[in-house]
Amino acid sequence: MSTIQNQSLFNPTIDLASDSRWGKLYGSSSGLLFNQLLKSQQQLLLIVTADTASANRLLEELHFYRSDSELPLLNFPEWETLPYDRFSPHQDIVAERLETLYQLPQLSRGVLVIPVSTLMHRLSPRSFIDSSSLIMRVGEQVDLELMRIELEQHGYSFVHQVMEYGEFTVRGSLIDLxxxxxxxPYRIELFDDEIESIRTFDPENQRSIERVEQIYMLPAREFPLNKEGIKQFRQQFRDLFEGDPQKFPLYRDVTNGLAPAGIEYYLPLFFDGVSTLFDYLPQKTILFTLDGVDSAIDTFQQEVHERYELAQYQEERPPLKPHQLFLPADEIFGHLKRLPRHQVAHFEIPDSVSGS
Known part of the structure; x- marks a missing residue:
């Protein structure tokens, strides 16, 4: 493993085939380094941080130094809930996560910043993102009632006035979503059963802005709550947990097509198999890890197991086992070892470490 501590940050070079350590990156110089590498490399830079605060700080630095706004700068945020919480993430967070998952496999260049605890979560399979996306075009014929049902099955909520991601409403021949x-958001105007126009609008004053020919819609949830998804959930829930499933409020809610708070921690039950973020990465990806990532993996795993022990006392809400929701430490380390790993440190790396 080579150690790099005095190379110019304005013209950095990197051996992609072998591991390396980058030291003495004081202050915001790591943001400058990644910005310069982004210009010269034709791959995705995957940057893993020890925690969310470090990820947010690095994203601010990258935005500050970035000179080419065309190159994607992606964030995959955490849910901002604790493991096994009975709260669901805010819709804005879910929207950003789904948008990132949709973009990742198609990227040839760019940056993805992610806290290692978020990297350890198991995710919806890629097939779900692809199969749950919708396209609506001007001139297309639609059945308004079927469209409403389809939107609800893809996680969209019917409201009186559209203000946030994942919302829609219908007023006569107008559909806002x-x-x-x-x-x-978009305002779709129908003439009889045909889409006559599609316009963006300002959710604050509800005024139309720009006309477009089509819109592409990702699902509003990270799991399916349609007929197939509910059937899959019910079957796997009964296989995992003993007793009458009807005594569990969570099971009854999902059976009735509802998404109870904290249902995200039962996400694997909606699928035949789940994925990890590594399954979404393009083939040519360069891995960077910042200070403290290795210890953060062990810390998060310990937190997960402690939260699981507490969750087992909730008889009406039996928890999934940790390995069903999260990558164990040895598995995440195995994934990190499969890619050439470049460790970035804000301090000087001692000679004894450099030569190891």
Whole structure:
């Protein structure tokens, strides 16, 4: 493993085939380093941080130094809930996560910043993202009632006025909806059963802004709550937990097509198999890890097991086992070892470490 501590940050070089350590990156110089590497490399840079605060700080540095706004700078945020919480993440967080998952496999260049605890979560399979996406075009014929049912099955909520991601409403011949990952909501005007126009609009004053020919909609949840998804959930729940499933409020809610708070910690039950973020990465990906990532893996694993022990006392809400929701430490370390790993440190690396 080579150690790099005095190389110019304005013209950095990197041996992609072997591991390396980068030291003496004081202050915001790591953001400058990644910005310069982004210009010269034709791959995705995967940057793993020890925690969310470090990820947010690095994203601010990258935005500050970035000179090419065309190159994607992606964030895959954590849910901002504790393991086994009975709370669901905010819709804005879910929208950003789904947009990132949709973009990742298609990227040839760019940056993805992610806290290692978030990297340890098991995710929806890629097939779900692809199969749950919808396209609506001007001139297309639609059945309004079927469209409403389809939107609800993809996680969109019917409201009186659209203000946030994952919401839609119907007023006569007008359909307002705010697709996951979109910068603005859309207003669809129908003439009989045909889409006559599609316009973006400002959710604050409800005024139309720009006309478009089509919109692409990602699902509004990270799991399916349609007929197939509910059937899959019910079957796997009964296989895992003993007793009458009807005594569990969570089971009854999902059976009735509802998404109870904290249902995300039962995500694997909606699928035949789940994925990890590594399954979404393009083939050519360069891995960077920042200070403290290795110890953060062990810390998060310990937190997960402690939270699991507490969750087992909730008889009406039996928890899934940790390995069903999260990558164990040895598995995440195995994934990290499969890619050439470049460790970035804000301090000087001692000679004894450099030569190891």
């Amino acid at each position: 705010y697709p996951t990952g979109s910068k603005l």
